[in-house]
Amino acid sequence: MKKIYYLLSLLLVVCFTSCELDNYEAPNINLVGKVVYNGRSIYVRNNQVTFRLYEPGWELSSSTYMNVQVAQDGTFSAGVYGGKTYKLIRQNNLGPWVNPTVNDTITVNNYHGEVIEMPVTPYYLLDDATADCNGRLVTASCKITEVTPGQSIEKVGLYVGRNIIVDDIRNLGAGGYSEVTGVQAGQTVSLQVDLSGFSINSTNASLPQTGFIYARMGLKISGIDAMIFTEPFKLAFSE
Template identity: 30%
Template sequence: MKKIIILLLATILFTACEYDNYDAPSVTFSGQLLYNDKPFLCDGNDARDIFLFFQEGFGKVDWGTKMHTLADGSYQQLLHSGEYKLTLGNVKYPFEINEFPAGTVGYDSIYYDLKKDVRQDFHITPYYEISDLDAKLEGINIVAKFKVKKVSGTSKPAPRIVKARIYLGINYFVNSKS
């Protein structure tokens, strides 16, 4: 009797999976952050995602699917086909994204009906540019010198620079997390 119950439960368990699961995501949304039509290098910290995908309906509350931006400014997200709204996290960024004008509260959304792969580049206007970087080791101190220039053409005034940080490490790329 015990074997029959275990066999019956196993049969129910394995057949139920066929009906509850969704198909795997199959649509890729990818692109590049660009500044003056060149890749815009950014922090690359995976805790600082820029983009959020939202999907309405299906009786759910959607907190958004975060899309990570790599250090070279590229991004790629695998999604289920369907209707999405893409927006930015409601935080202050050191740049403006031309396709997302900032309102008084939050950012606008861009609607996508994803049925096939989409490549969408976004154009950045930073508040400041850094140039003429020179870093060297003097004794036990690391001395860095660089120029900071305010970029014109932003819709909002550039925030005041409070501090600058330099990240050092033994790896090829170091960000604010590592």
């Protein structure tokens, strides 16, 4: 009987504990923000760059933070609890910008849905970007503006894809991008991608039946994986 009583007591404890865990409220609001330099949105590869989101009061460890991914337009979001305080922390060597200091931690007090700006200082900017498509020849250009000296440019590329999410990884593949090395700060880079060899169908390495493709330029710094990009351009091509 004692064994049966013990087992019943243990089951009741487990049951009440499970109920308490189930009664925790789910996050009820999205913390939203964007990466900026002097108020200007910074474009990156979709979901490549991450921040760490902490709720103060918990011990900072590998299991008490959330990785927040940055979309290609520099925006980010994460489910949180409204009215609480959070910290957004950048990490070294993640992003085409100067590494953070302790002063770069963003504290969000009593959050209620406002857009949070995450300021960064890039090494380079891609200014005056343009793109067009004549038939199936995509041409794009941008000016390379140095913001922070000390980092060399590995390459600048033009990337063309079927969808608005386009970068050095997500593109039409061989023949769907063009890259150049030896670029210097202050230079205006013009690149072309000839799409005449691509068929129109539903595969990833083909042109879409919509008649539209997307293109944008990107710059890679030597020794830094994450690239900085222009905004994507929606372009019509001829069949």
